[in-house]
Amino acid sequence: MAMCSSFCPPQVPNHFRGTTPIPSFLPKPPSFKAFSSQTATASTKDEFPARVGFLGLGIMGSPMAQNLIKSGCDVTVWNRTKSKCDPLISLGAKYKSSPEEVAASCDVTFAMLADPESAVDVACGKHGAASGIGPGKGYVDVSTVDGATSKLIGEHIKATGALFLEAPVSGSKKPAEDGQLIFLTGGDKSLYETVAPLLDIMGKSRFFLGSVGNGAAMKLVVNMVMGSMMASFSEGLLLGEKVGLDPDVIVEVISQGAISAPMFSMKGPSMVKSVYPTAFPLKHQQKDLRLALGLAESVSQPTPIAAAANELYKVAKSHGLSDHDFSAVIEALKVKMQDPPEY
């Protein structure tokens, strides 16, 4: 990612913008020279968001907001626990004491909350974003919620005259830190185009999928597949170990073949050692599976594999593993569970 001196100049508008379906690979700007010439001729201050709000500074929100600040954006933050704002403030972020005030003082406000309840509360609750937002402004909810919640938030926001974009991400802690997230968006196309430069700072690619609900659905489908894959991988590691195979060799064999996935290579070694450093909390994976099962039910689709996987995450939660990495689901299959390790 090229750094820039002035506030958040847009990156080279990639040639995929504005067309659907959007191909997956969006290249980063090829050279700084091209970048700055784009800056000179590109949008004026009115065309891209000068003041950016960020609500929710957890595992994901904090690095995302940091990347915006480091790229020169004018960022105002809020978090339910104020102390989480301190690292951002020391990097130059402003602070407001409610989502309402953040939304009122910014052109575009992002929200990264843990679940549907928090997302609704921050957007529509007392001193919520909807109370401070209005015409000429935009709200981009990057939380992962179900379609109905997203539509509800969207309606409240749009009722004020503001624009709304759902934009849940694929990618966890490290991709957030590295600016390598994948945005799965739906809602107001013009807001999507306005915030595209900001998405390009925080991510490596973005998709505009149409109306509100489509971004949420895509995210849930992806995480449903992921949750099932992790559960299956866990079954394989445990079966192999039980019948006398070296689990590290299992991980190596898998990495050589058709089912080799970065997730297996990255998480396998730590799972074998029964440690689960949190990149994606297990409780959120289970939330996503629950929401995906709800989506499947709403379209009358049986999903036996996802349902079986969901049960394992529920067992893991009941054993105190909610805040561990979702790879801790392997513990749910063990006869004798470890005491939840320190993380």
Next chain:
Amino acid sequence: MEVGFLGLGIMGKAMSINLIRSGFKLTVWNRTLSKCDELVELGASIGETPAAVVKKCNYTIAMLSDPSVALSVVFDKDGVLEQICHGKGYIDMSTVGADTSSKISEAITSKGGSFLEAPVSGSKKPAEDGQLVILAAGEKALYDEAIPAFDIMGKKSFFLGQVGNGAKMKLVVNMIMGSMMNAFSEGLVLADRSGLNPHTLLDVLDLGGIANPMFRLKGPTMIQNNYSPAFPLKHQQKDMRLALALGDENAVSMPVAAAANEAFKKARSLGLGDLDFSAVYETVKTLEHSS
């Protein structure tokens, strides 16, 4: 040095062609003899029976479709056992499960022969491209002797210890693969039913932590309902069944694999057994209409 090759199906044919092209002197056998013709054209000799092949060769590789064929090639009249002896090796690269492999191993070694199980990970294209992953276990000396052949047929070989370990490793990998194919199918159907473009789902999946060659290769053909067999569904279901049996013997909990196996069974009952295992997608799609 003569090397024998029994079984010229989807896998065996591609593997033996690579061996011949690399200069190995091959004697081949297949139950349907006409399948040998292409190999003969490339310079292979034919053995009329498995025993005839073993008689000629220093070691003999077998690539057969399932446990019953693997056993019959060894134990039946004119089978491998009639000619195996000290100084000869038998390398079974079929996927048969630890029990069958042990049975074969005992029979071979009690006649003085040496035995190696060496099931592979990889289907038709990796076989053609010499990119298989070979999971060997058994007689180390025979493994060392076979390395030149393994290096032609595969990109990586593992020696995993005692007989049974190769078979188990293969089943573990294929169990995960079968569950993944089901999870993938559920995702494709849900995307489609939610009004999303399945091709976009493929693009998104390919960018993240769960990107893998199988999704990349099979996704587009599944969306087109093209199930030309690289790995027949009936064999995938066989592997799931064997993996579940292994779990059963060892009291290992495997609810996701059990659910996946049910989907493959359903696919077989719908007559999809000879199609590629990705045809389980059809089962996931049609569950709505099954009443």
